[in-house]
Amino acid sequence: MRVYATYNVKGGVGKTSAAVNLAYLASREGSTLLWDLDPQAAATFLFRIRPRVKGGSKALVRGARPLDAAIKGTDFDKLDLLPADFTYRRMDLVLDAAKKPTRQIARLLTPLAREYDTVFLDCPPSMSLASENVLNAADTLIVPLIPTTLCTRTLDQLTGFVGAFDGRRPAIVAFFSMVDRRKRLHRDIVEHLPEERSDVATAAVPALSLIEQMAVRRAPLPAYAPRSTAAQCYRDLWKEISASGGEALK
Amino acid sequence: MPQQLREFVIEETSTVTGPATAAGTGTAAWNGMADVLRSTFQLAADGSRTVRRVWLDTFDWRLHHAGCTLEYVSGGGMHEVTLGTHGGARVTAAVPRMSLPCMSGTLPAGLLRERVAPLAGLRALLPVATAASTQRTLRLLDGEDKTVVRLTIDHGSLRGPAATALPPRLTVTPVRGYDAQADRVERLLAELPGLTAADGSAFALTLAAVGRRAGDYSSAVDVALTSSMPAGAAVAAVLLRLLDIVEANVDGVIRDIDTEFLHDLRVTVRRTRAALKLAGDALPGDLAARFAAEFKWLGQLTTSTRDLDVHLLGFAEAAAGLVTAAPADLAPLHGSLVRYRAAEHRRLVRGLRSARFTELTRQWRIALANIAPGSTAAGTQARGSARDREGPGQAPIADLAAARVQRAYRRLTRTGAAVTASSPEEDLHTVRKRGKELRYLLEFFAALHDPPTHRSAVRELKQLQDCLGEIQDGHVQREAIRTLAARMVAERAAPAATLLAMGELAAQLDAAATGARDDFGRRFARFTGGRNARLIASLTKVAAA
Numbered sequence: 001m002r003v004y005a006t007y008n009v010k011g012g013v014g015k016t017s018a019a020v021n022l023a024y025l026a027s028r029e030g031s032t033l034l035w036d037l038d039p040q041a042a043a044t045f046l047f048r049i050r051p052r053v054k055g056g057s058k059a060l061v062r063g064a065r066p067l068d069a070a071i072k073g074t075d076f077d078k079l080d081l082l083p084a085d086f087t088y089r090r091m092d093l094v095l096d097a098a099k100k101p102t103r104q105i106a107r108l109l110t111p112l113a114r115e116y117d118t119v120f121l122d123c124p125p126s127m128s129l130a131s132e133n134v135l136n137a138a139d140t141l142i143v144p145l146i147p148t149t150l151c152t153r154t155l156d157q158l159t160g161f162v163g164a165f166d167g168r169r170p171a172i173v174a175f176f177s178m179v180d181r182r183k184r185l186h187r188d189i190v191e192h193l194p195e196e197r198s199d200v201a202t203a204a205v206p207a208l209s210l211i212e213q214m215a216v217r218r219a220p221l222p223a224y225a226p227r228s229t230a231a232q233c234y235r236d237l238w239k240e241i242s243a244s245g246g247e248a249l250k
Numbered sequence: 251m252p253q254q255l256r257e258f259v260i261e262e263t264s265t266v267t268g269p270a271t272a273a274g275t276g277t278a279a280w281n282g283m284a285d286v287l288r289s290t291f292q293l294a295a296d297g298s299r300t301v302r303r304v305w306l307d308t309f310d311w312r313l314h315h316a317g318c319t320l321e322y323v324s325g326g327g328m329h330e331v332t333l334g335t336h337g338g339a340r341v342t343a344a345v346p347r348m349s350l351p352c353m354s355g356t357l358p359a360g361l362l363r364e365r366v367a368p369l370a371g372l373r374a375l376l377p378v379a380t381a382a383s384t385q386r387t388l389r390l391l392d393g394e395d396k397t398v399v400r401l402t403i404d405h406g407s408l409r410g411p412a413a414t415a416l417p418p419r420l421t422v423t424p425v426r427g428y429d430a431q432a433d434r435v436e437r438l439l440a441e442l443p444g445l446t447a448a449d450g451s452a453f454a455l456t457l458a459a460v461g462r463r464a465g466d467y468s469s470a471v472d473v474a475l476t477s478s479m480p481a482g483a484a485v486a487a488v489l490l491r492l493l494d495i496v497e498a499n500v501d502g503v504i505r506d507i508d509t510e511f512l513h514d515l516r517v518t519v520r521r522t523r524a525a526l527k528l529a530g531d532a533l534p535g536d537l538a539a540r541f542a543a544e545f546k547w548l549g550q551l552t553t554s555t556r557d558l559d560v561h562l563l564g565f566a567e568a569a570a571g572l573v574t575a576a577p578a579d580l581a582p583l584h585g586s587l588v589r590y591r592a593a594e595h596r597r598l599v600r601g602l603r604s605a606r607f608t609e610l611t612r613q614w615r616i617a618l619a620n621i622a623p624g625s626t627a628a629g630t631q632a633r634g635s636a637r638d639r640e641g642p643g644q645a646p647i648a649d650l651a652a653a654r655v656q657r658a659y660r661r662l663t664r665t666g667a668a669v670t671a672s673s674p675e676e677d678l679h680t681v682r683k684r685g686k687e688l689r690y691l692l693e694f695f696a697a698l699h700d701p702p703t704h705r706s707a708v709r710e711l712k713q714l715q716d717c718l719g720e721i722q723d724g725h726v727q728r729e730a731i732r733t734l735a736a737r738m739v740a741e742r743a744a745p746a747a748t749l750l751a752m753g754e755l756a757a758q759l760d761a762a763a764t765g766a767r768d769d770f771g772r773r774f775a776r777f778t779g780g781r782n783a784r785l786i787a788s789l790t791k792v793a794a795a
Contacts (some may be wrong), residue, residue, distance in 0.1 A: 001361070030343045030360045048396035073426035075389075075397040080426055117343070117360040118614050218395075 001113040002239070005138035005170070006119050010154065011125035014043040014144040014177035017211055017221075018234075019122035022142070024220035025238040027079035030117030033071065034081050037091075037134070038124040041084035042133060047074045048218050049083050056087030060108065061094045067108050069114070076223065080116075092129040105133035127161065135162060138170040142241060144177035144205075147189035159199070173241050176204035203236035255338070256422040256436050257448035260403070283388070283401065283420075286438050291390040291398070291431075293666045298386040301325030303406070304350065305380075305453045307464075308373035309502060309511065314464040316369050319453050322348055322377075331357065333365050337594050339753055351376045351507050372563065374508040378464075379456040381406040381416060391434065396666055398428040399435050408454065408459055416459060419446065421451055460741075469495055469514045471521065475697040480625060481532040481650040482643030485525065486621035492522045494613055504599050509559045512598075516552040519545055524690040528654050532643045537617055544610045551601040557730060558591040560723075568755055575751035582748045651695035652790040658688040659786045666774045675725050678770070682718040685711060699789050707785040714777045724763025731756040 004020040020043050023034040027035055036043040041051035048071050059065035071080050095101045109119060123134050135141070143158060145151040155174050174197075180186050194200045205211070206232045210221065217224045222231040283478040284293055306320040307313045313320050315554060317336040322329070324347065332342040343362035354370040383406045390399040400423040404653075422439070424432030450458075473491045475484050490775055495518040502511030523545045530538025565584055567667075569577035601607060638762055662684040666791040669677050688713055696704055735752050738744035776782070 028344055029358070030362065031341060048394040050394075071426055073428070075425075115339075115341075115361070117362075 001109075001116055002118050002140070003109060003138045004118065004140045004141045004142055005123055005134045006120065006144065007123045007131070007134060007138075007158075008143055008145070008154070009158070013125075013146055014205060014211075015125070016046070016122055018142060018144050018175075018177065018205070019043055019120050020046050020239075021216065021220050021234040022238050022241070023118070023120040024076060024079060024222055025235060026118040026120070026242070027076060031078045031115060032080070032118045032120070033112060033116045034079070034120045034122060036081065036084040036122050037088060037130065038084055038122055039086055039088040040124070041086075043122045044081065044083040044219055044222070046214055046218050047072075047081050049074070049081055049103070051084045051086070052068060053083055053085040053087075056085050057091045058087065058094050061091075061104050067112065072159055075219070086136045087126070088130075095129045095133060099243055101129060102132040103136050105130075105170075106137035107249075109137055132165070132167070135160060135165050136167050137169055140173055140241065143172060143174040145174050145200075146178050147176050147186045147193075147204075149185070151189065152193065155197075155199070163200075172199045173201055173244060174199055174242075175201040175237055178207040179204045179205050201237060201240045203233060203240050205233045205237065206230065206248070256418040256424075257451070258422075258439065258445045259448045260420055261444040261446070281443060282441065282444070286442055287388075287435065290434065290438065292391070292395065294389045294391055294397075296387040296389065298384055299326055300382065300384050301328075302409075303381045303383050303452075303456075304377045305456065306331075306350070306375040307378045308370050309376055309507070310373065310467055310514075311465045312369050312371065312505065313366075318369065320366060320375065321453070322350075323458075324348075331362060332363055352754040353497070353508070373510050374509060376507070378462070379453060379460060380409050381431075381452075381456045382409055383407075390431065392428075392431070399423070399424050400425065401435070406456065408456065414459065416452075416455060419448060446754050469499055469518065471495075471696070472695045473694075473697060475647055475695065477646060477648035477698055479647045480643060481529070481645050481647045482534060482621055483623045484608070484647035484650075485529045485643075485694075486618045487623055489522060489525055490615070490618045490622050492518050492525065492612065493618065496522070496572060500602055504602055506595060509563060512552060512556055512559065516549065516556050519549045519552065520686070521690050521693070523549060524687050525694060528658065528691060529650065529686055529694070529732065532645075532650055533621065534643060541610075541614055541617075543604075548601075548607065548610065549662060551598060554594040555591060555598045557726075558587055558594055561587050561727065561730065562591060568758070571749060571758060572754055575747065575754050579747040579751035580755070582738070582743055582745060582754060583734065586719060586734065586741075586743050590734075590737075614757070647695070648698055651691070651698050652710040655688070655691050655695065655786065656790050658684065658691050662688050663778050666778070669770070669774075675722075678767070681774075682722055685715050685718060689715060692734045701717060703785055703788050707782070707789055710777055710782045710785065714773050717769055717773045720766035721763050721770065724759045726768065728756045728759040728763070731759065 006015040006021070006022075008015055016038070019036075020033060023032050026032045034043060034047075036051075044051040053060060053065070053070045055065045060067060060070065067082065071082050073079075074081050095104050098104050100107075104205050105121070112119065116154075121138060122135055123131065141158075141162065143155065145155060155172075159172060162172060176190050176193075179190055194202045206229070209227055210230050212223055213224075214221055221228070222234060225231055287293060301323050303326055304322040304324075306322055313333075319334045321332050321334070322345070323332070324330075329345050329347050330342055331345050331348070332340055334340045341358055341362050343358060345358055349357075351374040353374055354363060357366060383404050385402050385404050388401040388403075389397045390401070392398050402421045402423065404419045404421065406419070407418065408414050421434055422435055440447075454464070471488060471491055473484075473487050475487065496515055499511045499515040499518070502508070503515055523542065525540045526542045526545065530542070562584075564565070565580070565587070569580045572580070662681065665677075665684045666681045669681060689708070692699070692704065692708055692711070731752050734789040735744060735749055739749070766783075
């Protein structure tokens with residue numbers, strides 16, 4: 001079982017879109033679970049599933065409710081969702097009260113290896129105990145970056161955070177998200193940074209209204225617009241990420 | 251958490267299937283169900299799709315025996331394999347177009363292969379049942395337009411010359427986490443006339459329609475013998491069963507589907523030869539002597555290919571175990587083994603397609619059928635020569651079985667006791683052959699034995715046999731490596747690094763055999779100890795009773 005986490009300390013950069021679309025593409029190949037760890041529950045909403053886990057994060061972490069009992073099937077074969085719950089906003093408190101507080105998510109995922117080829121964690125934008133749990137659980141961090149001047153700094157900060165992490169260190173794969181080809185800065189950064197850095201994917205996702213329509217269609221983009229350019233971008237990205245097998249891209 | 255499918259059979263006259271001319275895929279097919287379900291759910295109909303469903307298993311039904319089914323569904327550019335268990339858990343993976351039969355290692359890496367590979371082992375996945383299906387799916391939605399249950403009507407038909415329509419089936423597939431909704435659907439459908447809960451899977455139904463049943467092949471000598479059966483008829487029944495196994499494996503050997511076809515065939519020929527040697531006197535006239543030579547020929551025909559199979563099957567492990575040489579040094583050896591094996595297999599196929607083999611099996615079956623129980627000619631033996639009328643063939647099989655098992659045990663213990671630290675390898679080989687004879691006799695006459703005592707005796711014997719097998723295999727393979735090295739040198743196919751690696755390999759095989767030989771004394775003492783002697787005595791007493 002390979003575990004991917006879409007992660008960035010910033011919000012609104014395309015984490016959930018990436019998690020939903022990449023999880024959908026992974027599920028075309030094998031059984032896939034997406035765990036919506038963000039209490040805003042955007043991924044859960046996109047799959048038309050009620051954002052509620054009986055007993056909340058406390059029941060999950062303390063084992064009162066087994067993880068597999070909270071999983072819901074989506075409308076798509078081989079793709080399941082562990083919904084978000086509003087109590088996830090206090091997940092750090094629950095994790096902190098547990099033994100080995102930074103390894104709880106990894107522990108909870110272990111039995112799912114019997115059932116899933118791939119797991120995606122859609123993370124909230126923060127640096128927290130939950131984030132440390134994600135680093136311990138994930139094989140690969142997928143980091144969406146908006147191609148701005150500060151994006152390299154953001155990626156360096158994250159790489160530093162992971163590098164200093166006292167535990168299992170996931171591979172980092174960044175990709176450009178919400179790329180506006182009309183902006184020269186976006187074009188320059190998207191063209192040059194992947195050549196300079198081995199942790200930045202060549203495939204990039206443009207800023208398109210078709211992607212924003214995910215919230216209206218409430219479905220993964222490759223499901224409702226499989227022949228679109230945007231769907232092809234996600235397919236290219238998934239191909240690049242899944243082929244890397246957790247190693248540096250180039 | 252496994253999602254249990256709930257399946258129904260639809261009566262042909264039911265309103266659910268609609269007009270037969272539309273093969274049940276027309277709008278009318280949905281009317282009955284839709285009316286009932288619309289009161290509770292929103293409905294969304296997906297388009298119909300035509301798929302090919304192929305159920306796979308190994309020749310010896312390993313998946314079935316593990317409680318699993320494996321289904322390959324293809325159509326409309328989609329290719330998927332689903333492993334299902336009787337517990338309801340399912341693992342599905344997209345696969346490239348499959349060319350069947352195939353080894354489990356050709357499945358894409360992932361959960362499916364991780365589950366299937368240990369079950370299938372060395373055996374290939376074969377198509378055991380095939381149907382063409384037109385499927386139409388109705389999705390039941392909740393207030394958020396989220397699919398909570400899927401209903402699929404499947405109009406299946408057999409393919410090929412026996413093409414026939416299968417009864418249409420309705421499958422209720424719960425979406426994970428929405429079991430309550432699926433329960434509700436099931437209750438609503440249960441009230442609908444023309445639907446009855448299916449008492450078998452689509453796989454079982456398809457298999458039955460082509461006249462097969464799951465688990466219909468086994469290499470076990472499971473012959474129903476009774477104590478009072480005349481020995482001649484009983485031995486013939488055992489030999490007929492062995493002939494069935496030989497014939498069942500011939501096609502797989504010729505097509506080279508997997509190595510275990512040849513293994514089963516070879517072991518069965520060896521069993522046949524043992525039966526002829528140890529109990530052939532129960533057969534009338536000189537039947538055993540006449541056929542023994544032919545089965546010896548058949549056994550020898552299989553030797554070279556099987557020996558090379560053994561080398562190739564253990565190659566990766568042996569290469570990984572090299573200490574001074576690199577595994578890559580053995581690549582030329584692998585290439586040569588593959589080449590030699592291909593040539594030996596061609597020779598084997600010629601033998602199995604020869605008139606000699608065809609006549610052997612044909613005449614052997616005719617001869618046995620005249621003696622086996624239930625044959626109209628079974629009584630002719632009693633009207634034959636004086637030996638046939640009064641000889642061992644007319645004695646109850648229980649007496650013959652007890653006597654032969656006792657004799658085989660005595661021969662094994664006598665031969666084994668004579669082995670010393672300085673005994674040549676051939677002596678240990680003889681002990682192994684005596685052990686195999688005892689093992690085969692126990693298998694032939696298993697139906698006459700108390701099952702727990704039989705299992706214990708076989709288990710003890712197997713431990714001794716494993717030790718002897720390790721000794722002999724080590725020696726045989728070491729010698730084979732030497733022979734291969736000489737052949738490769740003559741063919742200029744062995745670089746120096748390869749020869750050095752082969753030398754290390756031979757030394758490792760020798761060391762393993764020596765280790766096993768050191769263990770032989772302890773194993774043999776245990777086997778001939780009081781407990782096991784009592785087990786054998788008990789078996790032969792029960793048989794005699």
